[in-house]
Amino acid sequence: MGSQNSIRDMFFEESEELLEQLIDGLGLIAAGQADDETVNAVFRSVHSIKGGAGAFGFSALVDFSHRFETVLDAVRSHRLEASAGIVLTLQRSADFLTDLVERARRGDTETPEQADSFLAALDQCLAGASAPDGLVASAFGFAAQPILLDLGEPATEVFEIRFKPFGRLYSNGHNPAMIVASLADLGETTTHLQTEGMGELADFDPAAPCLGWLIELETSAPETKVREVFDFVDGLCDLHISTRLDEAAAPEPHPQVAPASSGATQASSSPPQSVRPTAEPADNTPKSTLRVELDRVDRLINAVGELIINQSMIAQRLQELRLATDADVVTHVEDYRLLARDIQEAVMAIRAQPVKPLFQRMSRIVREAEEATGKKVKLQTSGEGTEVDKTVVERLSDPLTHMVRNSVDHGLEKPEARLAAGKDPIGTITLSAVHRSGMVVITIRDDGAGLNRPKILEIARSKGLVAPDLELADSEIDALLFMPGFSTADRVSNLSGRGVGLDVVKNAVSTLGGRITIATTPGQGTEFIISLPLTLAVLDGMVVSVAGQTLVIPITSILETIVPEESDVHQFGASDQLLFVRGRYVPLVDVAEGLGLSGGLRDPRKCQVVLMETEEHALVALMVDRIHDQRQVVIKGLESNYGTVPGVSAATVLGDGQVALILDPDVLARNVSPAANSGLLRISEGMPHAVSH
Amino acid sequence: MQSAIDATRLDLEFVAFCTGGQNFSLDISQVREIRRWSPVSSLPHSPEEVLGVMNLRGSVIPIYDLAARFGLPRTPHNERNVVVVAAHGGKTLGLLVESVSEILSVKNEDIQTPPDTRGDSGRQAITGIITTDEGMSRVIDLGAVIGFGGKAPQ
Numbered sequence: 001m002g003s004q005n006s007i008r009d010m011f012f013e014e015s016e017e018l019l020e021q022l023i024d025g026l027g028l029i030a031a032g033q034a035d036d037e038t039v040n041a042v043f044r045s046v047h048s049i050k051g052g053a054g055a056f057g058f059s060a061l062v063d064f065s066h067r068f069e070t071v072l073d074a075v076r077s078h079r080l081e082a083s084a085g086i087v088l089t090l091q092r093s094a095d096f097l098t099d100l101v102e103r104a105r106r107g108d109t110e111t112p113e114q115a116d117s118f119l120a121a122l123d124q125c126l127a128g129a130s131a132p133d134g135l136v137a138s139a140f141g142f143a144a145q146p147i148l149l150d151l152g153e154p155a156t157e158v159f160e161i162r163f164k165p166f167g168r169l170y171s172n173g174h175n176p177a178m179i180v181a182s183l184a185d186l187g188e189t190t191t192h193l194q195t196e197g198m199g200e201l202a203d204f205d206p207a208a209p210c211l212g213w214l215i216e217l218e219t220s221a222p223e224t225k226v227r228e229v230f231d232f233v234d235g236l237c238d239l240h241i242s243t244r245l246d247e248a249a250a251p252e253p254h255p256q257v258a259p260a261s262s263g264a265t266q267a268s269s270s271p272p273q274s275v276r277p278t279a280e281p282a283d284n285t286p287k288s289t290l291r292v293e294l295d296r297v298d299r300l301i302n303a304v305g306e307l308i309i310n311q312s313m314i315a316q317r318l319q320e321l322r323l324a325t326d327a328d329v330v331t332h333v334e335d336y337r338l339l340a341r342d343i344q345e346a347v348m349a350i351r352a353q354p355v356k357p358l359f360q361r362m363s364r365i366v367r368e369a370e371e372a373t374g375k376k377v378k379l380q381t382s383g384e385g386t387e388v389d390k391t392v393v394e395r396l397s398d399p400l401t402h403m404v405r406n407s408v409d410h411g412l413e414k415p416e417a418r419l420a421a422g423k424d425p426i427g428t429i430t431l432s433a434v435h436r437s438g439m440v441v442i443t444i445r446d447d448g449a450g451l452n453r454p455k456i457l458e459i460a461r462s463k464g465l466v467a468p469d470l471e472l473a474d475s476e477i478d479a480l481l482f483m484p485g486f487s488t489a490d491r492v493s494n495l496s497g498r499g500v501g502l503d504v505v506k507n508a509v510s511t512l513g514g515r516i517t518i519a520t521t522p523g524q525g526t527e528f529i530i531s532l533p534l535t536l537a538v539l540d541g542m543v544v545s546v547a548g549q550t551l552v553i554p555i556t557s558i559l560e561t562i563v564p565e566e567s568d569v570h571q572f573g574a575s576d577q578l579l580f581v582r583g584r585y586v587p588l589v590d591v592a593e594g595l596g597l598s599g600g601l602r603d604p605r606k607c608q609v610v611l612m613e614t615e616e617h618a619l620v621a622l623m624v625d626r627i628h629d630q631r632q633v634v635i636k637g638l639e640s641n642y643g644t645v646p647g648v649s650a651a652t653v654l655g656d657g658q659v660a661l662i663l664d665p666d667v668l669a670r671n672v673s674p675a676a677n678s679g680l681l682r683i684s685e686g687m688p689h690a691v692s693h
Numbered sequence: 694m695q696s697a698i699d700a701t702r703l704d705l706e707f708v709a710f711c712t713g714g715q716n717f718s719l720d721i722s723q724v725r726e727i728r729r730w731s732p733v734s735s736l737p738h739s740p741e742e743v744l745g746v747m748n749l750r751g752s753v754i755p756i757y758d759l760a761a762r763f764g765l766p767r768t769p770h771n772e773r774n775v776v777v778v779a780a781h782g783g784k785t786l787g788l789l790v791e792s793v794s795e796i797l798s799v800k801n802e803d804i805q806t807p808p809d810t811r812g813d814s815g816r817q818a819i820t821g822i823i824t825t826d827e828g829m830s831r832v833i834d835l836g837a838v839i840g841f842g843g844k845a846p847q
Contacts (some may be wrong), residue, residue, distance in 0.1 A: 596737050640784060659753050
């Protein structure tokens with residue numbers, strides 16, 4: 001049972017890759033950049049999914065992929081032109097296929113209701129195809145019993161198949177006997193062994209295959225069916241398929257010399273396999289990969305984290321010994337440090353994944369959003385190869401979906417409005433990912449009308465989110481979009497605009513340690529910029545001490561560190577203090593007090609100050625006893641063994657083996673404003689026992 | 694995991710320890726190791742009995758003062774204090790106690806149900822009483838001690 005399950009898991013893993021290839025290929029076809037090989041690859045993806053699904057009895061999946069494949073087959077044999085309409089149907093079908101695979105994974109074997117409409121759409125495509133002989137046969141020939149429809153005489157042909165496996169065919173586990181057996185299923189076969197490849201006994205290499213076969217197949221099946229038998233050994237063998245008829249008709253039949261070009265029925269879509277030199281396939285094979293359980297990688301990451309902590313402990317002890325800096329042991333430990341960093345980077349790279357699958361999913365979201373809104377949208381992506389931690393990619397899926405829907409629904413104008421504004425009626429949404437200074441920056445840009453700030457403010461006021469007389473700066477108005485319960489849609493659409501949206505997006509991004517910002521130009525569009533850490537395992541932090549405890553402040557939001565002058569600190573009301581920095585008054589927050597580490601206010605003039613920017617773009621000055629240094633720390637969650645602690649995002653282990661808490665400066669900063677103050681109190685009252693209930 | 698006592702087992706083993714002048718015991722299957730006390734980093738906004746967090750070979754684990762959890766005064770600082778590292782429901786945690794005394798082998802029927810007493814905050818975290826040579830040892834329910842999956846008083 002166990003092994004059956006693991007094979008099943010493998011099928012789903014592979015399906016995921018195949019679906020990716022499929023969607024990729026269809027994207028190329030849609031963009032008009034496809035060659036015959038792209039179409040073939042698309043066909044093979046669906047075909048392989050069908051094969052696997054059949055083995056596990058996912059009948060809904062088999063039925064649909066079969067019909068899908070039929071249409072793709074028509075496209076690949078140029079019987080059906082890949083017009084925009086057809087490609088759209090294919091893309092939607094690919095989306096639906098993705099759903100079906102997902103359903104099968106969940107063990108839901110029911111055929112969903114929409115299946116009929118998708119199948120009908122696919123049949124519609126075929127109806128438009130030119131129907132030469134073989135279409136019907138190839139369309140329905142996959143059924144267990146070949147159904148011969150009354151298309152006239154199903155003429156039998158004799159195919160001459162020359163098949164000579166390369167070594168890799170065997171090493172990949174294929175069996176020529178099985179292939180010959182599959183051919184025999186199609187009709188009468190006569191097989192001749194060909195030993196021309198065999199040299200002198202002295203030169204005999206037992207590991208190198210030298211045998212080939214000439215198979216004469218008399219069948220009514222079309223050539224595509226015959227070629228299909230060889231689908232899985234494509235590139236692993238020397239293969240020539242020709243028909244007797246052709247040879248007779250061909251002017252100069254040289255089947256031995258140039259058989260590939262001899263056949264008129266040689267489907268023009270399939271590349272001439274025979275001319276592919278033996279050495280080449282090695283270059284064509286994709287990079288070999290290894291499937292590893294995530295747990296194993298994470299164990300390795302943990303161990304490397306320990307290794308780094310251990311290294312810094314040793315380094316610290318050595319420093320205490322006050323050895324000469326050129327002492328052997330000091331240089332060795334330095335080497336140790338560099339090696340440990342190398343290993344860490346390499347291990348982190350295992351978890352890194354390109355954002356491509358994430359972006360691919362978005363093209364589907366755009367298509368669905370187009371349908372729901374009646375707008376025309378073009379999705380452009382760039383930087384799909386940008387790699388981010390696997391968890392980041394996974395957890396970004398929902399927020400990004402929201403953002404993209406939001407851009408189509410609210411960002412872009414209706415086609416008429418766009419035309420009136422002198423723009424292309426088709427809106428453009430651009431998704432891009434790029435690495436920038438240790439962060440990955442994902443941008444969602446639309447070329448819509450830009451944010452309507454007066455309207456945003458009006459709505460926020462009407463919902464009581466903002467006091468009626470409060471004047472807000474532009475950036476503050478933009479930030480209102482992220483407030484819980486805010487929705488600009490005039491009425492609730494089924495796409496977005498239920499008032500759950502951007503605030504959820506913002507929360508998801510901040511749990512990942514990232515930030516989200518908006519930039520908008522009236523009439524030209526809006527841009528949402530999400531910056532995220534590359535990994536969730538380490539962060540750059542500033543090590544500070546507060547009330548005798550060592551703490552770490554994440555460096556991302558730190559602007560600068562200051563030793564305040566006495567004259568810059570101003571009392572503000574009974575208990576608050578402001579710091580004058582660069583012409584602005586900034587609230588001064590005592591970290592020790594915020595964390596409840598010591599009672600009473602300390603003297604800010606004896607403290608050091610870390611100036612930070614909060615998510616709301618407000619400045620806040622955090623008061624600490626001392627700022628030590630800046631370093632990379634390994635993040636250790638508190639949740640797994642304890643629970644969440646307000647004001648603390650995680651912990652780390654320092655060089656001396658002590659645990660240091662990593663601060664969540666936004667929560668500390670929010671403590672400043674009276675409204676949020678109560679919020680923090682509310683959180684802390686129930687802590688930590690409330691976490692479990 | 695609900696209770697410290699597995700009723701289907703006939704012979705049970707407990708790690709017995711002493712803190713705040715009282716004897717306690719914990720099912721040996723929940724005990725991972727016993728460590729020397731090392732300084733902890735305190736956690737903000739934590740209840741009285743949570744001393745802070747400690748580094749256990751790379752895991753950050755919370756340390757509970759068992760005496761404080763049962764409403765006794767906090768365990769005074771002493772070099773001989775030990776931390777009993779235990780696991781409960783996938784969480785690892787440490788209990789600060791004054792000393793670990795012995796391993797008790799007990800038959801299931803020799804464990805008494807604690808009698809109802811007047812409102813004692815720690816009472817519901819005690820699931821049984823074992824009679825020992827020195828007196829009695831209180832069997833603790835780890836889940837109730839840390840406030841996760843605690844058993845309701847019967």
